[in-house]
Amino acid sequence: MMLFLARRTATLGVSVLLASFLVFLIPYVTPGDPARKIIRSRVSGEVVDEATVQALTLQLGIGDPLWTQYLRWLGRFGSGDMGLSYTSRTPVVEQVLPALWITLSMVVATLGAAALVSVLLGTAAALQEGRLADKAITTVTQAFIAIPEYWLAPVLVLIFALKLSVLPSAGWAGPASAVLPVTVLALRPISHFTSAVREGVLDALSAEHVVAARSRGLGRRKTVLKHVLPNGLLPLTTLAAVWFAGLLGGSVIVEVIFAIPGMGRLLYDAVLNSDIPLAQGGVVVVVGLAVVLTTAADLVHRLLNPRMRAHHA
Amino acid sequence: MPEGLLIEQLRLSEGTPSTAPARTRADRSAPAPRTLLAGVDLTVAPGEFVALVGASGSGKTLTAMSALGLLPPNLRIDSGTIRLGGTDLRAAGEAELNRVRGGRIGMLFQQPKRMFNPRQTIISHLLEPLRLHAGLRGREARARAVDLLAEAGLSDPGHWARAYPHQLSGGMAQRAMLAVALAGQPELLLADEPTSALDKVLERQILELIDRQRRQRGLGILYITHDFATVSAFADRVVVMEAGQVKESGPAAAVLDAPQSECTRQLLASSALVPGPKPAPAASARTVLALEGVTKRFAAAKRGLRPALEQVSLTVLEGEILGVLGQSGSGKSTLARLAVGLESPDSGRITRPTGARQGPGGSAGTAVQLVFQEPHDAFDPRMRLCASLEAPLAQRGGLTTEERQNRIHRVLQEVELEPGLLDRYPGQCSGGQLQRLTIARALLLEPTVLICDEATSALDAVTQRKVLDLLLRLQRDHRMSLVMISHDMNVIRYASQRVAVLFEGALVELAATEDFFTDPQHPHSRQLVAASLPSRRAGTTGPQRLVPETQELLDALPPLPA
Numbered sequence: 110m111m112l113f114l115a116r117r118t119a120t121l122g123v124s125v126l127l128a129s130f131l132v133f134l135i136p137y138v139t140p141g142d143p144a145r146k147i148i149r150s151r152v153s154g155e156v157v158d159e160a161t162v163q164a165l166t167l168q169l170g171i172g173d174p175l176w177t178q179y180l181r182w183l184g185r186f187g188s189g190d191m192g193l194s195y196t197s198r199t200p201v202v203e204q205v206l207p208a209l210w211i212t213l214s215m216v217v218a219t220l221g222a223a224a225l226v227s228v229l230l231g232t233a234a235a236l237q238e239g240r241l242a243d244k245a246i247t248t249v250t251q252a253f254i255a256i257p258e259y260w261l262a263p264v265l266v267l268i269f270a271l272k273l274s275v276l277p278s279a280g281w282a283g284p285a286s287a288v289l290p291v292t293v294l295a296l297r298p299i300s301h302f303t304s305a306v307r308e309g310v311l312d313a314l315s316a317e318h319v320v321a322a323r324s325r326g327l328g329r330r331k332t333v334l335k336h337v338l339p340n341g342l343l344p345l346t347t348l349a350a351v352w353f354a355g356l357l358g359g360s361v362i363v364e365v366i367f368a369i370p371g372m373g374r375l376l377y378d379a380v381l382n383s384d385i386p387l388a389q390g391g392v393v394v395v396v397g398l399a400v401v402l403t404t405a406a407d408l409v410h411r412l413l414n415p416r417m418r419a420h421h422a
Numbered sequence: 423m424p425e426g427l428l429i430e431q432l433r434l435s436e437g438t439p440s441t442a443p444a445r446t447r448a449d450r451s452a453p454a455p456r457t458l459l460a461g462v463d464l465t466v467a468p469g470e471f472v473a474l475v476g477a478s479g480s481g482k483t484l485t486a487m488s489a490l491g492l493l494p495p496n497l498r499i500d501s502g503t504i505r506l507g508g509t510d511l512r513a514a515g516e517a518e519l520n521r522v523r524g525g526r527i528g529m530l531f532q533q534p535k536r537m538f539n540p541r542q543t544i545i546s547h548l549l550e551p552l553r554l555h556a557g558l559r560g561r562e563a564r565a566r567a568v569d570l571l572a573e574a575g576l577s578d579p580g581h582w583a584r585a586y587p588h589q590l591s592g593g594m595a596q597r598a599m600l601a602v603a604l605a606g607q608p609e610l611l612l613a614d615e616p617t618s619a620l621d622k623v624l625e626r627q628i629l630e631l632i633d634r635q636r637r638q639r640g641l642g643i644l645y646i647t648h649d650f651a652t653v654s655a656f657a658d659r660v661v662v663m664e665a666g667q668v669k670e671s672g673p674a675a676a677v678l679d680a681p682q683s684e685c686t687r688q689l690l691a692s693s694a695l696v697p698g699p700k701p702a703p704a705a706s707a708r709t710v711l712a713l714e715g716v717t718k719r720f721a722a723a724k725r726g727l728r729p730a731l732e733q734v735s736l737t738v739l740e741g742e743i744l745g746v747l748g749q750s751g752s753g754k755s756t757l758a759r760l761a762v763g764l765e766s767p768d769s770g771r772i773t774r775p776t777g778a779r780q781g782p783g784g785s786a787g788t789a790v791q792l793v794f795q796e797p798h799d800a801f802d803p804r805m806r807l808c809a810s811l812e813a814p815l816a817q818r819g820g821l822t823t824e825e826r827q828n829r830i831h832r833v834l835q836e837v838e839l840e841p842g843l844l845d846r847y848p849g850q851c852s853g854g855q856l857q858r859l860t861i862a863r864a865l866l867l868e869p870t871v872l873i874c875d876e877a878t879s880a881l882d883a884v885t886q887r888k889v890l891d892l893l894l895r896l897q898r899d900h901r902m903s904l905v906m907i908s909h910d911m912n913v914i915r916y917a918s919q920r921v922a923v924l925f926e927g928a929l930v931e932l933a934a935t936e937d938f939f940t941d942p943q944h945p946h947s948r949q950l951v952a953a954s955l956p957s958r959r960a961g962t963t964g965p966q967r968l969v970p971e972t973q974e975l976l977d978a979l980p981p982l983p984a
Contacts, residue, residue, distance in 0.1 A: 326520045326521065326522070340539070
């Protein structure tokens with residue numbers, strides 16, 4: 110287990126470093142003078158005259174070799190200093206953290222709802238394998254993949270916000286405002302989760318130890334709860350983590366349509382306004398979180414499996 | 423009111439799915455004939471040991487599962503009676519059946535390790551029947567569970583109770599399963615080939631445990647098996663099945679001495695592996711595989727376990743058949759894995775055949791090939807068999823697609839299989855067919871040495887005989903060296919020219935087969951030979967228990983290898 114942890118931490122570190130290096134390169138590979146771009150992210154006032162630019166270039170070490178610049182940049186990022194946003198002229202950190210909090214709560218709500226619905230639907234489908242209920246569940250949830258968010262979101266807004274006036278159409282304030290965006294975001298994970306749960310439960314049902322449990326006098330429902338679901342739902346943990354990471358950066362459309370000030374919205378605005386420091390901060394935080402989450406899921410998956418636990422004990 | 427289990431005119435066929443939830447391997451296998459049981463009659467009185475014998479697919483397991491009401495959902499009982507004491511099991515509701523399962527009927531399975539939930543400890547499996555059928559909870563239940571494990575012959579039961587199923591050896595798992603089956607104090611035990619995958623010594627120990635329950639408290643036993651040695655030593659009555667019908671039934675001695683039906687005679691003939699004359703390997707034969715002072719230890723050696731292999735030196739001669747004997751845990755499989763190169767030794771040297779028979783791309787590893795025990799596990803269930811067979815050839819390279827196809831078809835003919843089988847998935851084949859396919863896959867690479875690790879242990883007697891004869895013929899035709907690894911004395915005696923005995927990781931004896939069976943030298947060899955002797959004496963009435971001297975030898979055995 111220690112060896113596993115060490116190895117995973119190492120790969121985790123390498124992934125984050127690699128991603129951060131690419132992000133660091135943005136001002137150097139985009140059109141324009143990198144020195145001016147960097148100075149703009151470090152100095153709050155507008156700099157116009159050439160002499161100040163040269164002085165600041167020296168002072169900020171922009172002429173240094175790339176890797177020294179990278180290490181310095183990384184050190185600043187690590188300590189939470191992500192520079193100033195071009196547009197708002199306020200520290201990037203102060204924009205990223207609230208946005209991250211909003212997106213995180215939205216993603217957690219989405220995954221929670223999706224997991225709950227999928228466990229119920231997927232288990233029901235598996236227990237009714239081949240019958241009408243199974244076919245209905247499978248067909249409907251598969252169809253969810255095909256529904257585009259940019260179509261569904263306006264349609265739901267039209268019905269529930271504009272016609273029925275039961276839910277707010279935009280913003281992020283309180284549970285009511287979360288219903289529509291979470292519904293739109295949850296459809297595709299529900300589709301994938303349900304089929305994963307269905308497969309997992311079918312697999313677990315066909316295991317020979319399930320018949321053995323029944324031969325001990327365990328009722329059908331107890332057998333499913335105790336011996337089928339714990340084994341059948343395991344694939345869901347990894348899948349949910351992958352989706353967690355994906356939704357963190359993939360909620361752009363929903364956040365833009367529902368005017369939710371989350372990470373997707375932040376990155377969208379940063380790119381539209383060529384706000385390089387804001388984009389850098391947003392991407393590093395999202396990528397870092399995604400990598401950490403995937404590793405955590407791997408770890409949980411391992412802890413849930415006695416066989417793997419033992420191998421590294 | 424009649425006591426015990428009574429099955430009358432039981433007819434079973436494939437039909438529309440009923441509400442039965444359990445899916446078993448049966449419904450994944452090839453489409454079976456419509457009628458699966460055609461009027462089966464069977465009784466097991468309290469305290470009676472009834473052996474149910476037949477080839478695979480004869481309906482033995484289905485008969486047992488009918489009594490528990492745990493048939494695969496696509497099967498339906500058409501007519502007949504199943505009663506246990508005063509209870510009509512066919513008419514019983516689900517709640518009543520749940521009281522019977524585990525409470526009045528205990529069940530033992532063939533693959534004990536697969537019958538435990540891999541994510542739960544042994545004791546949690548025991549607590550279920552204790553709570554459901556004995557009304558025990560909490561500390562009381564835990565104490566009883568440990569007692570049951572001890573009664574089932576598990577040393578250090580307190581430790582193993584907390585262990586996970588994968589940490590137990592096959593023999594220990596079957597003992598634990600026996601504890602689970604007996605936890606509800608059932609009046610009837612259904613045992614579905616519980617010892618077929620175990621070695622003879624373990625089998626005897628398990629049978630003795632069951633038999634003690636029979637004598638002490640009148641446990642009725644329905645023992646499904648294909649092994650007549652078991653039948654002769656323990657069974658009161660024998661019921662022989664073929665194709666869903668009872669072909670013969672009667673007292674064990676009568677059936678074995680004077681079988682009435684053709685099918686019984688055939689089963690008896692194939693289970694008696696009479697060794698034929700075997701030429702000793704030529705004195706000038708070249709050594710093709712040599713192990714010198716090989717030692718291999720595994721990390722799990724913490725609980726005082728011995729190394730898997732200790733200083734083993736062994737040579738395999740060109741064209742010879744070497745038998746490797748040993749109990750579970752003696753290091754047989756480690757030896758096989760080392761010889762093939764799946765593991766590397768901690769110390770010592772292994773010389774494999776040089777690639778004389780290989781094409782340019784062949785690595786030394788392909789000259790030694792391995793046939794595994796569990797044919798079902800040896801193929802990727804999601805790959806068609808043609809793809810599984812082609813993979814090793816494609817990987818080795820040097821052949822066109824057409825050449826590969828030709829070679830596969832040629833080898834398939836050699837192992838007496840239809841080419842049509844190649845389009846199937848592993849789940850659609852029988853165990854015997856799959857084992858032929860694993861042999862075919864090994865032959866494709868034209869090995870110099872073929873190692874068979876318990877290759878016939880999972881097969882029924884008739885199929886086992888056919889596969890053994892196939893291996894012997896292939897060995898002659900290809901002038902291969904054959905290493906037969908087995909715990910089955912009869913298989914070793916039948917097939918091999920020399921015998922090597924492994925005991926706790928050490929090579930304790932190496933002798934010509936005839937000499938070994940007539941005059942074993944090492945004490946452990948003597949135990950093995952003694953345990954394999956047929957113990958029934960003709961002409962006695964009633965079941966014959968173990969011959970006294972065999973019993974003494976068994977008692978003198980070391981505790982179970984972990």
